[in-house]
Amino acid sequence: MEKGDLDNSTLPTEFILLGIGNVPSLQAPLFLLSLIIYLVTIVGNILVVVVVVADQHLHMPMYFFLGNLSSLETCYCSTILPRLLATFLTGDRTISAQGCMAQFYFFALFATSECYLLAMMSYDRYLAICQPLIYASLMTWKASLQLAAASWLVGFLISAVVTSLLSHSSFCGPKEIDHFFCDFIPLLELTCGDTRVVTLLAFIFSVLDTVFPFLLTLASYMCIITAILRIPSSVGKQKAFSTCSSHLTIVSVFYGTFIIVYLLPRTPQLRQLNKVFSFFYTVLTPLVNPLIYSLQIREVREALRKVLRELWPSPRAQSIAVPGC
Numbered sequence: 001m002e003k004g005d006l007d008n009s010t011l012p013t014e015f016i017l018l019g020i021g022n023v024p025s026l027q028a029p030l031f032l033l034s035l036i037i038y039l040v041t042i043v044g045n046i047l048v049v050v051v052v053v054a055d056q057h058l059h060m061p062m063y064f065f066l067g068n069l070s071s072l073e074t075c076y077c078s079t080i081l082p083r084l085l086a087t088f089l090t091g092d093r094t095i096s097a098q099g100c101m102a103q104f105y106f107f108a109l110f111a112t113s114e115c116y117l118l119a120m121m122s123y124d125r126y127l128a129i130c131q132p133l134i135y136a137s138l139m140t141w142k143a144s145l146q147l148a149a150a151s152w153l154v155g156f157l158i159s160a161v162v163t164s165l166l167s168h169s170s171f172c173g174p175k176e177i178d179h180f181f182c183d184f185i186p187l188l189e190l191t192c193g194d195t196r197v198v199t200l201l202a203f204i205f206s207v208l209d210t211v212f213p214f215l216l217t218l219a220s221y222m223c224i225i226t227a228i229l230r231i232p233s234s235v236g237k238q239k240a241f242s243t244c245s246s247h248l249t250i251v252s253v254f255y256g257t258f259i260i261v262y263l264l265p266r267t268p269q270l271r272q273l274n275k276v277f278s279f280f281y282t283v284l285t286p287l288v289n290p291l292i293y294s295l296q297i298r299e300v301r302e303a304l305r306k307v308l309r310e311l312w313p314s315p316r317a318q319s320i321a322v323p324g325c
Helices: 024-054 061-078 081-090 097-130 141-167 184-188 196-229 234-242 245-263 271-296 298-311 315-321
Strands: 014-017 094-096
Touching (some): 097 184, 097 196, 196 234, 196 245
């Protein structure tokens, strides 16, 4: 990189995203696969939001959080997949420095907000199962709005601070980011000079935006599982577990892949495996979330059928409604 391209407080003009793999014969299949995943993810999550808003029976804190989660997932995958689709389609792997920082900022914002929102959802399930008599008085609409707003606000603040620190670092050496999107660790590998302060602050914020909400979620489910095991009847246990099984599945998938990605050593042999797990939690997790909720929660399935019937009424229903036709 030219010396004139660097400054202690500025970025290089552009970066190069190395992507998942540089195999020309796979670009077209990967583009089609990613496009299908993106369209299904967007349609599925938007449909969940529409169902939660449209059906009066779903106007409860649990489904309010679900609507927020689907909104987050829609924004979450939209920070990564459109740029990845453009790379597969055109072969252009360059991304401007401002675009890279913007992508990292929004990725960090939505990822952090999702961690805290999952913790709020687990707290909601804890109150519903472990404190059923006072659940309605504690989890009011006002409390639900405050918890959801706090999740978004924490994501906004943490991502803004980390992005500001990273954008004011000095970058030297190659401009190639060994990833398919602008993530923190691949960007940090390109910085030069004393990065101890940035690394330390990033570690502190990673504890705040990942470890802390994970421990809150884990504590809630330990209490939930303990309470379920105390229920004498098997029917009661099954009914109690069914109210949180969908959320527990999503938490397991999200944090399982998330932890693997950031604990896996970034050795040359494991970098491709790291990208595969990153693809899973950034692209596939937003895809499976609406499917898991739609398949496991009866109220969501019934509301979804009702909305679909209203949007696309069957020919038989139309002939009954208009007998003269």
